[in-house]
Amino acid sequence: MQFNYNIGTKVIFGTDCIRRYGQDLSVYGKKALIVTGGRSARESGALDDICNMLSSHNIVFEIYDRVGNNPSLDNVEEGGKKARQCNADFIIGIGGGSPLDASKAIAVLASNEIEPKELYANKFKYDPLPVIAVPTTAGTGSEVTPYSILTRNDLQTKMSFGNDATFPKIAFLDARYTESMPREVTVNTAVDALSHAVEGYLCRKSTPVSDIFAVEAVKSFGECLSSLIDNRINLDIREKLLYAAMLGGMVISHTGTTVVHGMGYNLTYFLGIPHGKANGLLMKEYLNFIYDRAGEKINILFKLLKIRNVDEFGDLMDLLLSGRPKLGREEIEKFVLITMQQRSTLNNIREVGKSDIEGILKKTFAVL
């Protein structure tokens, strides 16, 4: 047995957790920069709760609400400048994966005067500012991972950095903040959480501990399946999804992802397909591709999802995720080349070559 274990984030989970545990933040300083994409933070009520809590503990704050979807290096550079300008002691990220991932980058850039590209060196002279994470979606798990996934327009894809210092210090998980998500976003992000658990469970870097998180995540997702399909998504279900997403984050903190994420980034970057949906569409053929190597583990997951085989997994994704694009031959060629450069592609339990990626893409998407 050889494994490392590290979850550098303290999780505070449950309704009203910000009010109940907000006093924990005062150790991080007297001035916070709140980082959000604007909309979900406001609509969910999370921003109000954070602001009220900060005020009641005499912590002053400013708000940077210009994080875009799939934030770029320019975006986090601007945020980093803002954090320096306002002398923030710590960062509070509120939102889906984009604001949370941006917060981690902004926290590094606030304490290190480096070019955003240098984030990918993954070594920083000064510790990043402490990050507090408040998710308003249940999918990314970013609130408990060290990863920051940013759009590299120079490389035409998304790419992650992160090390032990970039774990959020505290994550506040209140499922009420995920209630403002429409059904489609709820489903797409839930499938993202599922893909983290599935990929982490079935990759080279899986560990005994990441496996128990993965199994628990898939179990919790499985308990939500019929509600997701029938669009009966109450607060209990949202808690289970938030719990599954957190566990999925704990999994990939140890394992990273696989070629599914590697391929999926292309669909998001070039075609605007939401991240979770992209992974969900690709997973069926990925499972077919690795079934010979990991059949026993795959069947454990299938049992938790109450399905019998890979085809039924595909049917499930079709039920959840509506529509898929057609791809041109040149597009596929381009996606293959970009996917081959992703670190996650090396993490597969079965070695992946160009023709394998091409095969998965062609089987998943009709070719124009």
Add this chain to the structure above:
Amino acid sequence: MQFNYNIGTKVIFGTDCIRRYGQDLSVYGKKALIVTGGRSARESGALDDICNMLSSHNIVFEIYDRVGNNPSLDNVEEGGKKARQCNADFIIGIGGGSPLDASKAIAVLASNEIEPKELYANKFKYDPLPVIAVPTTAGTGSEVTPYSILTRNDLQTKMSFGNDATFPKIAFLDARYTESMPREVTVNTAVDALSHAVEGYLCRKSTPVSDIFAVEAVKSFGECLSSLIDNRINLDIREKLLYAAMLGGMVISHTGTTVVHGMGYNLTYFLGIPHGKANGLLMKEYLNFIYDRAGEKINILFKLLKIRNVDEFGDLMDLLLSGRPKLGREEIEKFVLITMQQRSTLNNIREVGKSDIEGILKKTFAVL
């Protein structure tokens, strides 16, 4: 769902882990104080491995090897002075629960000039020195908990302190270091790990995440049972026990322990019964006491141990733990009063009164 999650320790698990990952220590400074009880650290080879690794990374060190069994406040006071005198940047604890727990106290006393009794205030002006933990037994789980359990001669019992700042920063878990334990110590400490998982799983503060750790711990312990009974304890078994102990530590980091530990401390303090054995002897009647409240969960554990009921659990403990003392009536009276003052007694899933504790003690031990 309401829970907090926090494991502030990075775990590095596996044969030769100190050599492979020792470079991670240089971030903590240039001067280390090694804290041990002397014998197990040397016999296990852990001390040599640590010293070689420190030297190869140009970290100087001194050794404080005067930690006794069940260390007292005087003992950690002396260690704290030593750490200040030698200007240690960080502490490396090597050994069983006693040296690891002492390390945490010494780390606090090194950076805070307070009386040892003030440790129990659980608030420290200055962060403790970073602690690195290297267990040479598989039981306490102290390497991944914030707890430091010290002997309070003034109160005639053992008592714990600890907060988020007292988690070891890194734990190196190499099962080879546990090979020098004789069979009896191996069994007693393994039963301690079991009791952490069982008590944590069946207490008021159990959480969804601590429960998955607990189940995995009991599963791993269960896989070692026949080897423990037959004294066929190879390195594979030692790894599973070390893994179970680590998981047990992760459980009680969230849940604390119960009245089993509360009662057990008396047996250790007054009768010198090893800590794990004390808990093991007491668990049968504890399970009987709470069975009505937690039968379903208890049966999940029994299935993992391949037993059918509480009586068979008792038989199992009898097989593993040889001999039990007889207690005098006055002794029982004294133990009841002291147990009632333990914090862990409040953590029971069923409220415990004096007569309940008396009942468990009388059923467990023949009365003189």
